[in-house]
Amino acid sequence: MLKALIKTRLLALFSSFFKGPKSKKKRNKVVTILIGLLALYIIASLLMAFFGLFYSICEPVCNSGYAWLYFSMASIVAIAFSLLISIFFTKAQLFDAQDNDLLLSMPIPPKYILFSRFFMLIVFNYIIELLILAPAGVVYLMYYPATVIGTIFFILVFLLLPLITQTLSCIFGWLLAIIETRVRNKTFISTGFSLIFLATYFYFSSKMNEYHQALINNVDTIGLKMKSILPIYHLGLAIAEKNTLSLLIFLLFAAIPFAIVYSILSYSFVTISTTKKGYRRIKYTHQPLKAGSAKSALLKKELRLFFSSTTYIMNASLGVIFTLAFAVALFIYGDLPNLIAQNMPQLAQYSNVLVIISICFLASTNIISAPSISLEGKRLWISQSLPIDGSDVLLAKVKMHLVICLPSVLIASLACIITMNLSLIQIFVVLILPTMIVIFSALLGVVVNMHFPKFDWVNETVPIKQSMSTVITMFTSMAVVLLPTVLYSAALAQTLTIELFMIIYTIVIIALCLLMYRYLKTKGSIIFASLG
């Protein structure tokens, strides 16, 4: 029974990465390949990044006699990275699981259900930590010979490390679940926490070079301070000096808190699972209602859906946050093109255009409209049975994308005009082109989703993160910005001035937008009616 539960959990975990929900339809091969390539690219990028990080610190740190510090640092990075990725997943699995009622109604001991969930979470953590500890181990072996005991201790530490991550994730998930039962707007809380985590990640990522240099320059001081964090210190000592006592101490530090958290959860699992999630009940009293047009009702409905989902906000509209951050950076750093010209003199004449292209690229990363038709899911009957033209439903999804993305792009464009020394043509381009890219992405997302809808989802993560529509829209939008840039620098720089090229490029984007708009207006209703 336990084996079957674990198997189901692991299948669910891996299918969420590589497959959509169970469907009679076979998944399109192209989407499988695209998602596979994307996954490979992300894995390879992470492995390379961590390899580079550890390669630069391994020799200086180990040669200073602080080999243990090298492994301690690698473990801290692994714990932090795993926490960042798994913290909300842990909460969803332990505190918000949808299938607890069904499982508890079966003759399965609750402790088996909990164990199977923990097992899956720990496997998930192994996968993440492998991305960090594998490069750390390989780099170490490039400089120092492998020993049997050292390798065994390294593997044991790797096996024990997720217990620490899992303990922290459980505590955080539990606290977040308690907070959510006391507030009405759960999306606000979870999005807020997600943004804090994201900001923390980007803050430390941007400071990585500084920390890296500080570590190399102050190995002694940092080493001394790290000794006070006993589990991390003994972890490093166990691997670097093959110290059995340190391994045992680390084992205790990892296992005891985990055992306590697991016991508490095991004791209260049935209560947690069966307690109805609390919410503050507001009694409705009849009051004047605001009447509006059908089109504005559709747009409001789309916006409400977007702002009700942390998954949607965090996965489809990060470009908005980055665009705003870019605008702030323009104001803070003043003349950004000058900085580009100083650091890359060969691009000095294109520095203004590079800034404009950067805004376009950030705008192209928003994929809000791409899953919007799929997100109708089993509720598609509502739009299809109402007396509204299908093209109006589709255009409401386009408008939602524009309402959310355009303000940030316009702010960034204005920041360019205020802080940079632009020619009249460049001012025209910076006002029009990024806006047109937003419109292009919005229209493209809906057009692609019309042809690649996915309505049979159980969790909204599937259409938002794992559907053909979002993959195609994301790559096409980004390619539409990047490929012309590459084309110009590779082939057209000698024949066209950059300004003329930008005007032609803007006209092409406008033409493509008009074509897609016309397509939605003429074919949208027919295709929308045939969906589902």
Next chain:
Amino acid sequence: MLRIEHLTKKYGDKTAVDNLSLHIQKGMIYGFIGHNGAGKTTTIKACCGILQFDEGDIYIDGDSIKSEPLICKSKIAYIPDNPYLYEFLSGINYLNFIADIFAVPQTEREERIKKYSDLLQLTDDLAQPISTYSHGMKQKLVIISALIHEPKLLIMDEPFVGLDPKATHQLKTLMRNICDNGGAIFFSTHVLEVAEKLCDEVAIIKNGKLVISGSMEEVKGNDSLEDVFLELEVD
């Protein structure tokens, strides 16, 4: 009010509805009965313009759902068997959304929402997100949203599933009132006792084909509707 003419719908090789013709007149409650998979939901969805069909046509108050879908949809309301709703909206936001789509004037929408939500005892919960509603509450919300624009034709797929006895009674009264005021109702059900007491006419469908239709008296004669249905199923 509703005329289904030679409706045929195929899913691949399987014919879900085969040359079905029905006529539902004004003022009539028309029951649509059949076993699971007989083609009831397919027929109902085709009548609402949700499902495209292969042959035949469906007319609502004289307009074809094929050529004038928006005019047809503005005259009808559909209540599905599973009330999947916009869970991210509150009940009142959903009702206001539907009222906006049907362009129901402000005063009328407020009056109707008050009338039907009080009647179905959902008023207190209208500010809550739909995600917190039970199945029965969602069903009540769909019923209120269906009545908000005073449709001429109400098409319902298993409307009594999930409703408590009081709400079931209220719905039956509402159905009769709609028909008394010149509307029409076409609904599917498995609850044959309800169909027998409520319907003016009834049609029984089996494997996509119409087996029998007519007034309740014509169809059941001296037997109960259940006996007739079971007998036809055996045949």
